[in-house]
Amino acid sequence: MNKKISTDPHLDFERPLVTVDVVIFSVIDDKLAVLLVRRPDDEREPFPGRWALPGGFVDVNQDRSLQDCAARKLREKTGVKAPYLEQLASWGDSGRDPRGWSVTSAYFALITLPVGQAEVPIAGAPESQWVEVEEARRKRLAFDHSQILAAAVARLRSKVEYTSLPAFLLTEPFTLPQLQQTYEVVLGREVDKSAFRKRMLDAAFLEEVGVVDGVFGRAATGYRIRDRDRAVTFPRMFKSGE
Amino acid sequence: MNKKISTDPHLDFERPLVTVDVVIFSVIDDKLAVLLVRRPDDEREPFPGRWALPGGFVDVNQDRSLQDCAARKLREKTGVKAPYLEQLASWGDSGRDPRGWSVTSAYFALITLPVGQAEVPIAGAPESQWVEVEEARRKRLAFDHSQILAAAVARLRSKVEYTSLPAFLLTEPFTLPQLQQTYEVVLGREVDKSAFRKRMLDAAFLEEVGVVDGVFGRAATGYRIRDRDRAVTFPRMFKSGE
DNA sequence: ATAATAGTGTCTCTCAGACACTATTAA
């Protein structure tokens, strides 16, 4: 394509670089964590050795769409195939990548980790690590990834106030107390049990699926998400006005 | 750049086309309207003669960022310099543009029209027209612009339920009854005057700026937006649940 | 029985909506 002579002068414009980055969230040890990868140490690469969000160039021969590209990156880094994956926003300017004018479409994903996978590096992949969100935000990430991470965290925290998003961070079947715990982890504060349960059950996005035994005490009802393709929106915020 | 030999094999990848499209809303004759432009009749261009959203290629030598590019398109089409301009989302896949894999970052803008400008075409510009939103949605627009328009309308209607966005559709100073009328136009339903006024004044995003006389009846307090850089979010939806 | 956890009932407070009321202006 670069060599093709077009009849349309626009097509001979210099084209920006196009990448996709994915902010992959999970809950590990009751902490919200995000997956970071290390940039290669090659000095010819931008930001060598720095931590970055997983992502990279769109491959026009492999990716049918931006969403496909994001799903591919996620699969390559984590093996997860059916996550919650939502477009966050795009950033594009002349300065964010030293190689030239570049645009990135950022996505954020919510996934559950098979037990023990947190420490297992994926064979052949560049070094990657789950980092607790507050720690990740203190790092100076490559490119404008600190800004993208901040936007993703803000969007997640904001949506958690009025949507069922945290359910996508749990392995099914899960219980309402587990779900409440996940909300509390993401929100960073406690919520009232009674109000919480009313809210979740009234929203009718869960379906019962047997009983889950805990280690102690009374067994709890197990639930799974009715429709994994969309999160539900509650009629009010958790704390109105704040 | 197309001819440059890079040390990084990634940079020799085929690059997608990058465009920006802007969904420009205004209220004309108490109807929500959107600006459409006609594609050139040149048969070598995609979708010749079809209506489309204003937009086009990012010019890496002129635009410092995607937002700048969107602001430039808006200025070129309407002359408006300081609108409300928000990124909507990006669409990118192999099929949306017959010229190749392309990505568009779509923005939506809320502007006020100087009286009478609705009919005045901008000199030298391609044919453009304000079209009432429901009519625009019935047209088969170029590219995937019908889908983008639908997303923009959905986002606007949704945000109107809990933000001060409609204030950006009015020329300052405006009155609370005018603002209420604008909310009703965008929402497509009536809202209660008392509740509406409480909501707006409690949110404290307006400041009084004298008195505005109407044609009949009692004069009304004039207001302007305190901070034009952001819309405020109300603690609740207009109609909870629905 | 006790500890631990799951799940429910009841009260209260806040706030949005309904709607009737008062206020100000021009003719």
Add this chain to the structure above:
DNA sequence: TTAATAGTGTCTGAGAGACACTATTAT
């Protein structure tokens, strides 16, 4: 005074939070 519009007060209902209560399980 009347018509037209701006602006206010009061009641009610829905729903979230607080918190005490009951239920079920393992030891």
